[in-house]
Amino acid sequence: MYKLNLDIQQFIGQYWQQQPLVIKQAFPDFVDPIGADELAGLACEEEIASRVVVTKDKDWELIQGPFEDYDKFGETHWQLLVQAVNHWYPDAQPLVEAFRFLPDWRFDDLMASFATPKGGVGPHFDNYDVFIIQGEGQRRWKVGNKLADTRNVKTRGGNPDSPLIDDFEPIIDIVLEKGDVLYIPPGFPHCGETLSLAMSYSIGFRAPSQQELVSQIADELIDTNQGQQRFTSNEEGSAPGIISASHQAGIMALLTQLSQDPDCYQAVLGKLLSQNRFELDICEGEEAYSTQELLDALEQGASIRRIGGLKVLRLEDDASARLFINGEVHPLPGTDEATLQQLCNHVMLSPDEALALCRQAEVLELLCQLINKGYCYLSE
Structure with missing residues (x-):
């Protein structure tokens, strides 16, 4: 230590x-x-x-x-x-x-x-x-x-x-x-x-740049078919070749609206901030674990550990119960906040901690999925 x-x-x-x-x-x-x-x-x-x-x-x-x-x-x-x-x-x-x-x-x-x-x-x-x-x-x-x-x-x-x-x-x-x-x-x-x-x-x-944020927001809007609102106004410019100051402000206000809508920006931030710049050492096993095999391993004293560098994040005041892991969204609608925080904050779960968490079926499914994807592994 x-x-x-x-x-x-x-x-x-x-x-x-x-x-x-x-x-x-x-x-x-x-x-x-x-x-x-x-x-x-x-x-x-x-x-x-x-x-x-x-x-x-x-x-x-x-x-x-x-x-x-x-x-x-x-x-x-x-x-x-x-x-x-x-x-x-x-x-x-x-x-x-x-x-x-x-x-x-x-x-x-x-x-x-x-x-x-x-x-x-x-x-x-x-x-x-x-x-x-x-x-x-x-x-x-x-x-x-x-x-x-x-x-x-x-x-x-x-x-x-x-x-x-x-x-x-x-x-x-x-x-x-x-x-x-x-x-x-x-x-x-x-x-x-x-x-x-x-x-x-x-x-x-690091913290994300404006370029990274705008790029990620654009990708998310396209993927989810959001951001369809267009600019409207009740007055027009004084000359045909002019973009009026009020039109400039109104068009840019469309972006401001997106930045103030949690449904638009929360998933963007969770995905972006949970990604790594460098390749991870994925630890996939030869055969996938079933949930019962995982429970058996935990009963026999195995711990669950994250691979180095893996980010497991939770957004404070998130409208949904979910985790963001390596740029991916993992919904956990039936999981309480304390459990979500434990999954975020602990890079290692002892056998007893893991077994207690696995009493919740969707947490068991998530941990099994993370192990089978090579994001986590079992250790003595």
């Missing part, structure tokens, strides 16, 4: 999405959840997102995985980064649990990195919140003031496709050691440089 040494209420009130923060010894006696060899092994797999960044005289080369050999990179000036390690390496999940004081819908993934001396990714900024946890070794981090407008940031070398930006004046310049944590909100430029062979971990939290 990882216990974060942090005053959570103070952090959310004073720093969350506002200011960066260094938390020395946030994890006393920190133990790396994964070793360098295991991380390199994950980066060999085609379905796992990985990359190597090579530092070259104030420039950086990005090489996408998978990787079969690392000898060509030498002993210094490079860094391996592997995304969604929590999906593929169950021993990494306890580190994620330490940050579940923030809602699951925001959680993106746990990225792990192995870096050689002088390795780093260069100055850049992110559009999401990130906690950087230092494992073995040391890395020096610099963080600058928040960028005024991230849409017009000058990229390094004037390359619009580059994720890197010009150097910045740091407001934080710190060497992180094992167990230290650096929190960086969106829009704050930062860069890291490795001082000795090092393992580190980044836990990211």
